[in-house]
Amino acid sequence: MKLSFKELSLEPASFNGVYSFEDGDFKVGVTGYQADFVPTDAGLYVDIRFDYEFTAPCDRCLEPAKGFGSGRSGIQLSLQPEEVKDETELGDDDMGIVYIEGDEINLEELVRQEVIYDLPxxxxxxxxxKGLCPQCGINLNISKCKCDIITDPRWTVLKDIKKD
Ligand SMILES: [Zn+2]
Ligand SMILES: [Zn+2]
Known part of the structure; x- marks a missing residue:
């Protein structure tokens, strides 16, 4: 959804929507967002509330795991000043201000950044x-392996030291 910064700077407006995106291993469904734009002296303030669900591989067993979350954030939007357009130190998140180039606000991109920030x-x-067996790689949630019978020789040495 593309919005005009100049038009929104003139009077408050609200938008909502549903969409999905992928970020790395995460498949995210934004199940609902609401964005309220309010004109300010500095430009434009937007209050974003969002709900989302996602699937991502489990860190331990690599099987797809589901999760969901919600969040709220306030962002100050300013038009990118012409004279500092190429200066790299003026990052998007400096002082919580997001600079808009030209007049175009990509609302879904704004929401996407906030959702990504909120992801675990x-x-x-x-x-x-139980994760994967570090020796044979079997998924220990589904089946067992016999690897735990094999004793790491380093541990045997430690046990011997303790006995003394
Ligand atoms: Zn798992
Ligand atoms: Zn194993």
Whole structure:
């Protein structure tokens, strides 16, 4: 959804929608967002609320795991000043201000950035996930292997030291 910064700077407006996107291993469905734009002295303020669900591979067993979340964030939008257009130190997230180039606001991109920020860093299919066997790679949630019978010789040495 493309919006005009100049038009939104004149009077408050609200938008909502549903869409999905992929980010790395994450498949994300934004099940609903609401964006309320309010004109300010500095330009434009937007209050974004969002709900989402996602699937991503479990960090332990690599099987797809599902999750969901919701969040809310306020972003100050300003038009990118002409004279600093090429200066790299003026990042998008400096001081919580997002600079808009030209007049075009890509609302779904704004929401996408907020959802990505809200996604979990680590993804586990369940607290009781047993993961993969480090030796044979079998998914220990589905079946057992006999690897745990083999004793790592380094541990045997440690046990011997303890006995003394
Ligand atoms: Zn798992
Ligand atoms: Zn194994």
């Amino acid at each position: 860093v680590r993804m586990v299919c369940g607290d009781d996930c």
